[in-house]
Amino acid sequence: MMSPQYLWLIPALPAAAAAIGAVAPRRGRALAAGSAIAALAAAFILSCAALRVALATPAEHLVHNFAWFDLGDGVVAVGWLLDPLAALMCVMVTAVGALIFIFSLGYMREDENFTRFFCFMSLFAAAMLGLLIANSLLLLFVCWELVGLASYLLIGFWFHRPEAAAAAKKAFITTRIGDLGLLLGMVWLYHAGGTLLFYDHGNGCLETAALARLAAPAAGGLAVSTAIGLLIFCGAIGKSGQFPLHVWLPDAMEGPSPVSALIHAATMVAAGVFLIARVYPLMSADQALAGVPLHALTVVAFIGAITALMGACIAVAQNDIKRVLAFSTVSQLGYMMLALGVGSWVAAIFHLLTHAFFKALLFLGAGSVIHAAHHEQDIRRLGGLAPRMRITFATFAVGMMALAGMPFLFSGFWSKEAILHAAGAWPVSLLPLGFGLAGVVLTAFYMTRLVAEVFFGPARSEPAGHARENSALMTAPLLMLAVGAVGLGFIGTPAWPWLQSKLTGEAIPARSLFEGGGLMALSIGLVFIGLGAGWAIYGRRARTEAAALDPLAARAPVIFNFLGARMKFDELYAGTVGRLARWAGTLAVGLDRWVWGGMVLLLAKFGELVGVADREADEAGLNAGFNAVSEKLRDAGRAYARAQTGRAHGYLRALAVAFVVLALLIIAEGGR
Amino acid sequence: MSPLQICLLLSSGLFCVGLAGALSRSNSILVLLGVELMLNAANLNFIAFWRFGPAPEAATGIVFVIFSIAVAAAEAAVGLALVIAIYRHQKNIRLQEATRLKG
Amino acid sequence: MNFLLVIIALLILASAAVAMSLRNLIHSALLLVGNWIGVAAFYLWAGAEFVAFAQVLIYVGAVSMVVLFAMLLTRRGRADAAISPDAARRAVSALAVSGAVAAVLVFAVKHTPLPAIPAPAPSVTVRQLGEQLMGPQAAALVLVGVILTVALLGAVILAATDRNSSEDDVP
Numbered sequence: 012m013m014s015p016q017y018l019w020l021i022p023a024l025p026a027a028a029a030a031i032g033a034v035a036p037r038r039g040r041a042l043a044a045g046s047a048i049a050a051l052a053a054a055f056i057l058s059c060a061a062l063r064v065a066l067a068t069p070a071e072h073l074v075h076n077f078a079w080f081d082l083g084d085g086v087v088a089v090g091w092l093l094d095p096l097a098a099l100m101c102v103m104v105t106a107v108g109a110l111i112f113i114f115s116l117g118y119m120r121e122d123e124n125f126t127r128f129f130c131f132m133s134l135f136a137a138a139m140l141g142l143l144i145a146n147s148l149l150l151l152f153v154c155w156e157l158v159g160l161a162s163y164l165l166i167g168f169w170f171h172r173p174e175a176a177a178a179a180k181k182a183f184i185t186t187r188i189g190d191l192g193l194l195l196g197m198v199w200l201y202h203a204g205g206t207l208l209f210y211d212h213g214n215g216c217l218e219t220a221a222l223a224r225l226a227a228p229a230a231g232g233l234a235v236s237t238a239i240g241l242l243i244f245c246g247a248i249g250k251s252g253q254f255p256l257h258v259w260l261p262d263a264m265e266g267p268s269p270v271s272a273l274i275h276a277a278t279m280v281a282a283g284v285f286l287i288a289r290v291y292p293l294m295s296a297d298q299a300l301a302g303v304p305l306h307a308l309t310v311v312a313f314i315g316a317i318t319a320l321m322g323a324c325i326a327v328a329q330n331d332i333k334r335v336l337a338f339s340t341v342s343q344l345g346y347m348m349l350a351l352g353v354g355s356w357v358a359a360i361f362h363l364l365t366h367a368f369f370k371a372l373l374f375l376g377a378g379s380v381i382h383a384a385h386h387e388q389d390i391r392r393l394g395g396l397a398p399r400m401r402i403t404f405a406t407f408a409v410g411m412m413a414l415a416g417m418p419f420l421f422s423g424f425w426s427k428e429a430i431l432h433a434a435g436a437w438p439v440s441l442l443p444l445g446f447g448l449a450g451v452v453l454t455a456f457y458m459t460r461l462v463a464e465v466f467f468g469p470a471r472s473e474p475a476g477h478a479r480e481n482s483a484l485m486t487a488p489l490l491m492l493a494v495g496a497v498g499l500g501f502i503g504t505p506a507w508p509w510l511q512s513k514l515t516g517e518a519i520p521a522r523s524l525f526e527g528g529g530l531m532a533l534s535i536g537l538v539f540i541g542l543g544a545g546w547a548i549y550g551r552r553a554r555t556e557a558a559a560l561d562p563l564a565a566r567a568p569v570i571f572n573f574l575g576a577r578m579k580f581d582e583l584y585a586g587t588v589g590r591l592a593r594w595a596g597t598l599a600v601g602l603d604r605w606v607w608g609g610m611v612l613l614l615a616k617f618g619e620l621v622g623v624a625d626r627e628a629d630e631a632g633l634n635a636g637f638n639a640v641s642e643k644l645r646d647a648g649r650a651y652a653r654a655q656t657g658r659a660h661g662y663l664r665a666l667a668v669a670f671v672v673l674a675l676l677i678i679a680e681g682g683r
Numbered sequence: 684m685s686p687l688q689i690c691l692l693l694s695s696g697l698f699c700v701g702l703a704g705a706l707s708r709s710n711s712i713l714v715l716l717g718v719e720l721m722l723n724a725a726n727l728n729f730i731a732f733w734r735f736g737p738a739p740e741a742a743t744g745i746v747f748v749i750f751s752i753a754v755a756a757a758e759a760a761v762g763l764a765l766v767i768a769i770y771r772h773q774k775n776i777r778l779q780e781a782t783r784l785k786g
Numbered sequence: 787m788n789f790l791l792v793i794i795a796l797l798i799l800a801s802a803a804v805a806m807s808l809r810n811l812i813h814s815a816l817l818l819v820g821n822w823i824g825v826a827a828f829y830l831w832a833g834a835e836f837v838a839f840a841q842v843l844i845y846v847g848a849v850s851m852v853v854l855f856a857m858l859l860t861r862r863g864r865a866d867a868a869i870s871p872d873a874a875r876r877a878v879s880a881l882a883v884s885g886a887v888a889a890v891l892v893f894a895v896k897h898t899p900l901p902a903i904p905a906p907a908p909s910v911t912v913r914q915l916g917e918q919l920m921g922p923q924a925a926a927l928v929l930v931g932v933i934l935t936v937a938l939l940g941a942v943i944l945a946a947t948d949r950n951s952s953e954d955d956v957p
Contacts, residue, residue: 034816080835080912657782659714660876664706667883674890686788687900693795693828695891697802699884704806706880709873712811712856716818719849720802723825726837734832735900742910746918748837752844753930757937759849763856764941770860771947779872 032130070516092146189249196242240307251283268378276371312352319345328574355433422500455541468553690731698724
């Protein structure tokens with residue numbers, strides 16, 4: 012039985028494994044990896060037990076709160092929260108995480124910092140699990156920052172490579188910008204609501220009483236909850252790689268492939284979507300206000316739609332296998348935000364769960380390819396791997412089908428349908444739906460391009476020609492993830508909305524597949540258009556040599572290069588924000604050197620003047636008498652100096668012995 | 684045994700572990716850390732006597748520990764700076780070789 | 787209650803003892819971080835939350851970082867790791883001296899009449915502490931601030947590389 016007060020065990024187990032990994036010697040590979048995997052497996056079992064409890068009463072939020080510290084005026088309380096959302100996410104993170112850990116056993120085998128790797132990975136998982144079960148925005152924020160720290164450590168794991176160190180720094184600083192918004196939102200929420208607990212038997216900040224207070228219209232007809240919601244959303248923008256803070260996510264590829272899989276599937280980016288889903292009652296509190304110029308969720312929907320389309324566009328023109336997948340993550344996260352924005356957080360979580368499985372599958376598949384091809388990541392230099400890496404190819408193809416949304420069999424289809432269906436029913440605007448549908452075509456297109464370039468045609472470089480299938484340690488997790496990528500879709504089909512009804516705690520009537528079938532038919536058609544176009548351009552006439560120009564680049568070089576340069580976001584930020592920061596720095600240096608420095612110089616001159624006057628008085632009057640005394644003092648000093656050996660150990664020992672002697676004297680005196 | 688006694692024994696033990704470390708290790712950093720342990724032991728005593736003492740409302744023990752922690756932080760900063768200075772001069776940080784202050 | 791205290795005490799003592807006896811410096815530092823966390827746990831147990839937070843912030847957060855930096859800056863390959871001939875002698879004398887100190891302390895603790903019944907946990911809020919610090923103890927607070935500033939400046943000056951004097955003024 013798993014009642015909420017034992018929930019802390021779920022993150023505590025990986026945290027303990029991280030501690031073991033931290034102190035394990037470098038040779039203790041089996042110890043570090045074994046404890047990490049065992050801890051996560053145990054956490055998985057606990058999560059399943061928790062899920063069972065949560066599913067028994069899906070509409071309730073089981074909480075266990077306690078006072079963290081006393082401020083004098085109030086108590087800062089934190090706690091654990093068990094509901095289907097948290098439990099499902101825990102199960103997903105532990106399951107995907109455990110498979111990624113097992114894969115890492117093979118992938119990181121030659122790395123000399125094997126124990127450090129598993130220590131950081133466990134820390135990452137622990138932080139994410141803590142974030143999932145937190146029943147307080149404060150606790151969530153603490154874990155949120157721990158996730159950020161762990162991602163920094165892992166992206167920069169190969170820190171001797173300058174790109175990796177730079178990417179780690181970029182990820183950390185970019186997400187920090189969003190976290191500032193989250194922090195401000197949290198402070199404001201505490202000020203306005205008086206508590207940071209999510210659920211507290213009617214007193215939490217996500218429960219009706221507090222929401223009614225927060226959603227009351229304030230200045231300009233806007234509600235406080237709108238502002239707080241948007242500030243919290245800033246944190247999610249940073250963490251989940253949404254436009255305009257998505258720039259760190261593709262660079263995060265510099266870490267080892269299992270890290271990319273963990274970041275993109277289970278832990279880091281999922282945190283942002285989870286955060287919005289968790290505070291969804293707060294985000295949607297202003298929906299009831301009529302005539303308000305801006306709803307928080309509207310912003311979420313549009314940011315998500317822009318991100319979904321932009322990520323898909325950029326992914327078309329990337330040549331690094333992991334970068335294509337990274338931008339597909341950006342795009343898919345956009346879909347999730349879009350779903351949250353249009354009011355269907357259930358669809359967002361559904362897509363988050365299915366996406367975790369097939370994106371982990373794709374990244375581990377990419378890792379398997381990279382490992383076999385001796386760290387060749389450029390898809391133009393790969394090729395022809397299908398016959399030689401059969402399991403990797405088959406599982407990668409499953410992941411690709413799921414991501415592209417191949418109808419009926421693959422999980423990505425069902426979750427994407429749910430999102431598009433929700434977007435189609437959004438009363439505010441149909442623009443997000445249009446963006447989403449355009450993204451569907453592009454997704455199918457770039458995934459076909461990726462598979463065609465990597466697995467078909469002739470091998471276009473030496474390492475690709477020698478690539479062989481990896482050991483079972485690496486292929487077994489791929490197979491298991493592939494099963495998940497196929498099967499997971501069936502828990503939330505319109506005909507059997509199990510997930511939806513469990514997450515909301517309400518019975519949701521099953522719909523026929525053909526209700527709203529027009530939209531579904533349209534998106535199926537779009538998927539096939541994308542697949543067909545991709546196959547026509549890249550599959551039929553496969554690339555024969557690495558240096559050949561991309562067919563799209565030949566036709567529209569300007570657009571292709573613009574997309575290939577990731578829409579020049581990095582250059583834009585360097586030109587605006589970076590330059591501004593440099594100017595501010597120059598200004599600060601100038602102020603420091605001339606204004607403050609001048610004042611200090613003035614004071615110093617004054618002091619010097621006083622000193623000169625002092626010295627004159629001293630030498631003229633006082634010295635003679637002192638000289639005689641100091642001569643005597645110097646003699647005494649010489650006598651004492653002989654006792655000074657200069658050995659610090661000796662001094663300390665003498666002190667200790669003297670203490671013992673004195674204490675014995677006192678004890679003897681006291682007679683006790 | 685009463686809780687106060689356990690606390691005092693704990694702090695005695697921690698003090699002696701720190702003392703043994705400071706006396707036995709040759710690495711200056713570890714000697715410093717031993718001294719930190721001894722300081723921590725003293726702080727434990729303050730808290731124990733505050734908690735089980737006659738006038739816990741006065742909070743004097745806590746205030747003293749706060750000051751003590753501040754001074755310990757200063758001590759650590761200066762001590763480690765000294766270690767780095769020693770390292771620059773003699774290219775290692777073995778304490779028994781740092782005897783230039785002898786009379 | 788006592789049970790929890792004994793567990794915390796064992797954690798503190800064990801981590802300190804192992805940290806002081808390990809050869810690997812980095813592992814020692816990590817174990818000491820564990821030790822400081824244990825001390826913070828003790829403060830929490832005793833009801834001094836504020837001190838526990840200060841302990842975590844200053845020791846676990848700040849001092850540990852300074853220590854790690856110092857260790858990394860002064861790392862010198864295998865040379866330092868070599869056992870010097872007098873290490874064993876020093877260890878024995880250290881154990882003897884600290885054993886004597888321990889014996890005296892334990893004797894003193896055992897034979898001092900102490901209040902046997904634990905008082906109810908006093909609660910001192912952060913507000914009360916702040917009033918103490920800003921009222922009766924204000925002068926001490928200011929002095930501590932001055933000490934910290936001077937220590938900071940002193941540490942910077944000690945650790946800064948002197949550009950004027952050459953590096954080879956080693957005796």
